[in-house]
Amino acid sequence: MTRPFPKTPEFSGSLYRPARFEGSVFDLEVEGRVPEDIHGTFFQVAPDPQFPPMRGNDIFFNGDGAVHAFRFANGAVDFQRRYVMTDRLKAQRAERESLFGLYRNGYTNDPRADGVHMGTANTNVVQHNGRLLALKEDSPPYALDPVTLETHGLFDFDGQLTSPTFTAHPKFDPETGAMLCFGYEAKGEATPDIVYYEIDSQGRKQREIWLRGPYAAMIHDFAVTRNYIIFPLMPLTPDLDRIRKGGNHFEWQPGLEQVFGVLPRDGDGTDVRWFTAPNGFQGHTLNAFDDGRGRIFVDMPVTDGNIFYFFPQSDGHVPPPETLSSRMMRWTFDMNNPGNALSMAPITDFACEFPKCDPRYSGHEYRHGFVIGMDMTRPFDAERLGAPPFQFFNLLSHVDVATRRVKSWFADAQTCFQEPVFVPRSANAPEGEGWVIALANRLVDQTTDLVILDAQHMDEGPVAVVHLPVRLRMSLHGSWVPAAA
């Protein structure tokens, strides 16, 4: 039987208490009006541990992936939720307890987990070539049926995947539908090897480039422009000795710079150039593009220290999160200049994350970004909440990266947003015209809503609030799949 989950912040409160159920809700309750031009599915995945951790606590990223599908048609929304039936989850269900220890450390597993693939499929979910892929960067994708959410199993692209790892943040070429993707620790645990793939819309691998980083590091997200691939090496490094001794997979290195590998898309691994910037934490890519003349722009939130408190540096030090400063930044790489310098300029003056662009402009010059942000001057209602959550996304915002103008919606002192998606009003609508959809957790009420905002008028609040009758745990990433796909 399932013992109680720990009473730690990682497993407590409206955001982090595991949600655990699987099932569906036919025709969610709607306040306002869901625009009828929203026709397709919002897929999303949350780490949601089936069982309490083997040790007294665990990190958020180690939960079993549970996929959500919000299906929009004719102004109505149906909901489904199903665990990815990973080998790991099946093994644990058979024993009715957790068999896996520290995050990405097989040396800390229960012996009953020997030989069981460790992928949790908990980070992102995208559709490609008719398959729904549930992604976790230490594993090949798990393939799911996009209609039933049934798990087909680990998927190696019909034998074309040559790395044991695969990013949770592939990009899609808006012109060809090709999936642009990579793996890190690509020749085994803690290796500095990186592989880049382009897999066309029919599932055929069209390009494979191997390179070696200056050292092994977490490469959580990346960027692809028309002509370049950019790999951000975060100052979080794996170490095989430490892992074998039962330590953390990653450790924060305050002495390391932020490193970016820049590779021409038509080059090979030897063409990579390494750019550096002072120590800091690279977040998720909003978008990137190049000007066709060797200048590359990459937009992402950057924090001036380690926000992954659960991967402390070797002396155990973790700066208190509230002492860190974070903003959306534009990195500029000039391939015409020699050397490894790059420039960084802020786009926002507030902390934000989980950025999304209009997917039709992915890799291309663009203006419109959508993020969840933190207005530190408007704290959560801590008294009614008991324990405040340790994430704090009380804004849903539109960022015009050309003008730096921001339009934000602050709902109230109990609402925490999850990653948005952008849905174009129509296939041919101008960039950024359409709808932003995001989950909103009502922390005091212990409920979860889906909110829908006009992307160009986010400050006016939602046009529709879709009520879930169940509370969803904090999720990670997701994507919009138009009905036509």
Place this chain on the structure above:
Amino acid sequence: MTRPFPKTPEFSGSLYRPARFEGSVFDLEVEGRVPEDIHGTFFQVAPDPQFPPMRGNDIFFNGDGAVHAFRFANGAVDFQRRYVMTDRLKAQRAERESLFGLYRNGYTNDPRADGVHMGTANTNVVQHNGRLLALKEDSPPYALDPVTLETHGLFDFDGQLTSPTFTAHPKFDPETGAMLCFGYEAKGEATPDIVYYEIDSQGRKQREIWLRGPYAAMIHDFAVTRNYIIFPLMPLTPDLDRIRKGGNHFEWQPGLEQVFGVLPRDGDGTDVRWFTAPNGFQGHTLNAFDDGRGRIFVDMPVTDGNIFYFFPQSDGHVPPPETLSSRMMRWTFDMNNPGNALSMAPITDFACEFPKCDPRYSGHEYRHGFVIGMDMTRPFDAERLGAPPFQFFNLLSHVDVATRRVKSWFADAQTCFQEPVFVPRSANAPEGEGWVIALANRLVDQTTDLVILDAQHMDEGPVAVVHLPVRLRMSLHGSWVPAAA
């Protein structure tokens, strides 16, 4: 799409907001220890309207039946929840809105509901002859698969059912497994006809007795002893003219007595005798038995007025519920005496309902009853709740009907219990030795737990609290099915 539910007490708060989801939870989280001798399934059904009512409000009893299964094995509990896919629900899902008007009044339906069977299957769920039967007293049962909860459809016992109606409160002969059951309004809406059936454990009808009441009335529950059948006619009467004019199916008649029809099991309809008592509201049967010498004892809660406020009397009058007095009563019928008098003596000094006996003693002399009750001296935490619920079951109690001794558990000022089931410790355990299982809604926390208590030590509180990650709406009735069945 589903418009918002009304903000009325019938659809609001932790108990009455519709729960709406279908699905499962593998291995519920347990605090304490679930006794390993609990091996079987606790089935239960809640009215849970899929769509907001056609009119501005609706009564609780009109919701679509959603069946719960809590499956116990080896100290673990798995959970499933699925709507009964009634013809009514299918028709409404096809239109994505409510098509049915007033409770049990087809004249108030949307024309798109014409010809669609109105049964909601929302009142009780029992297993018989391998089928799970979801019951509503105005309809034949819906048959479900006990393992998947899939709905097979309306079930007329292979053509043996001769009434359009079938009680939600059949009894089971503990010696033979026969289902003892009846229908009222059994020759059509508002008819005074009653039919009694005995259907053996193989599904074969062994007895069918027809009789006519002195007038048509609601007969919600009934009682069967070794030698007698007792039909309580409640002072709630249907009227075809009123129904045709769009009025309520039932109306409270303050001028009517409580009437009980008593029929020998080996007699025919002409053998019925009618007993009467002053106006009052007969509740659910705890148990009944006879002494083999013509004395019959029926134990049930009785209230001195109309607690079904949603069926007012013709002038609209409804006494405020808090002015009504309610207790568990023992009715005694003496078939040796002429006349229609009967005697009534209280068993408890507090209001209680949803009584259950040890099912091995159903219809036989017995001692142990289990109820949910109201301790009016310990009100709910109304300030934290906003609106207090209009039901108030803050006690889970064991009543020894021989000694009148009561052992109760009061959890706290936010916990409202739902109907318990009793599970014998083993097939041969003494009467009342075993476990009481009930849902507990935590009204402030908006969560639902399943609590398990030692039936002989209820005042000591639960031996296990099983946490659901989802809130369940207030349910009606259910039953325990041992794994052996």
